[in-house]
Amino acid sequence: MTKPSVVQPPRLAVWLVNLFTPYEQVEAISGDLLEEFSDLTLKSGGAFARRWYWRQSVKTIGHLIGSGFRSAPWKIAGAVLLGRVLLPFGFILPEKIIVAVLRVFPVYPNYDHINVYELWMFWVPLAIRIGWVIAPIIIGCIVAVVAKGREMIATMSLGLSFLALRLVAIIVNRPGRILTQPDILLGLIAAFVIGGVIVREIRSALSPRPSPAHC
Amino acid sequence: MSNRDFLGEFEHIVVLALLRLADQAYGVTVRREIEVRTDREVSIGAIYATLDRLETKGYVKSHLGDPTPERGGRSKRFFHVTAKGVAAVNRTHRALGSMTEGLDLVRRYS
Numbered sequence: 245m246t247k248p249s250v251v252q253p254p255r256l257a258v259w260l261v262n263l264f265t266p267y268e269q270v271e272a273i274s275g276d277l278l279e280e281f282s283d284l285t286l287k288s289g290g291a292f293a294r295r296w297y298w299r300q301s302v303k304t305i306g307h308l309i310g311s312g313f314r315s316a317p318w319k320i321a322g323a324v325l326l327g328r329v330l331l332p333f334g335f336i337l338p339e340k341i342i343v344a345v346l347r348v349f350p351v352y353p354n355y356d357h358i359n360v361y362e363l364w365m366f367w368v369p370l371a372i373r374i375g376w377v378i379a380p381i382i383i384g385c386i387v388a389v390v391a392k393g394r395e396m397i398a399t400m401s402l403g404l405s406f407l408a409l410r411l412v413a414i415i416v417n418r419p420g421r422i423l424t425q426p427d428i429l430l431g432l433i434a435a436f437v438i439g440g441v442i443v444r445e446i447r448s449a450l451s452p453r454p455s456p457a458h459c
Numbered sequence: 460m461s462n463r464d465f466l467g468e469f470e471h472i473v474v475l476a477l478l479r480l481a482d483q484a485y486g487v488t489v490r491r492e493i494e495v496r497t498d499r500e501v502s503i504g505a506i507y508a509t510l511d512r513l514e515t516k517g518y519v520k521s522h523l524g525d526p527t528p529e530r531g532g533r534s535k536r537f538f539h540v541t542a543k544g545v546a547a548v549n550r551t552h553r554a555l556g557s558m559t560e561g562l563d564l565v566r567r568y569s
Contacts (some may be wrong), residue, residue: 272485273486275530276486276531279501300502304505307505311504329529
């Protein structure tokens with residue numbers, strides 16, 4: 245005899261809800277959603293229950309973002325401000341480091357046919373590209389660490405602050421700035437959010453499960 | 460927080476649901492109670508956002524129950540209304556009663 249298959253809620257929806265839920269509420273909110281999902285699966289079938297779970301998850305995340313802003317506006321604003329202050333340093337730092345390294349340890353010193361200029365023209369742009377990928381992720385991590393418990397809201401707000409800047413640039417007709425290029429801007433926002441996800445996941449893994457005595 | 464505060468519309472509904480459910484008030488039962496009695500779909504997120512606000516104001520208190528298998532081993536968070544919360548409900552009811560006194564809402568405005 246085969247066992248009846250147990251219908252599970254959509255994993256992506258579960259993960260997203262957990263990302264946006266404050267630690268102290270993860271247990272209760274994910275448990276409530278799972279309980280209702282199980283009841284709905286029995287009453288109305290798996291497909292209906294999964295649709296319901298997605299709908300509830302989207303609405304719940306919306307409310308969690310709103311309540312997160314309301315409960316800690318200064319914490320989030322401070323974290324976003326810190327991210328904005330750090331970003332220029334994050335972009336410049338890899339370039340500075342690689343230039344300093346090249347000065348102290350010149351690579352390929354015995355290859356006479358490699359011109360020093362060509363060497364620099366290879367390494368410095370590479371450092372800049374690496375910086376542009378890694379720096380926003382690290383800054384996203386720093387912002388998430390500062391905005392403890394509101395990691396995703398803070399990193400999304402940081403990204404949205406750059407999006408707002410782009411809109412202002414369009415309105416005032418000054419499209420020359422590099423951060424106003426759509427592909428770079430979207431990459432930047434994604435990198436901040438990835439930083440937030442990394443910190444949130446690490447914290448979730450390290451945080452102890454709340455016991456009845458904790459509440 | 461001033462003790463002259465009134466409850467917002469959804470806060471009011473949530474506190475009344477907690478009072479109706481007594482010691483069985485947690486996310487799922489509160490959400491269902493509101494849906495059944497008000498015929499309005501609400502999300503778990505909306506319930507918790509409101510309950511958190513009410514807890515910050517001191518109108519409700521919560522405690523975690525024991526983990527249960529049907530919830531994947533997760534605990535229920537039970538809520539109950541404090542004396543301050545009951546006073547806020549009464550204050551809000553009195554204010555609403557006072558504002559609607561003498562108005563024939565059914566006949567004149569329906």
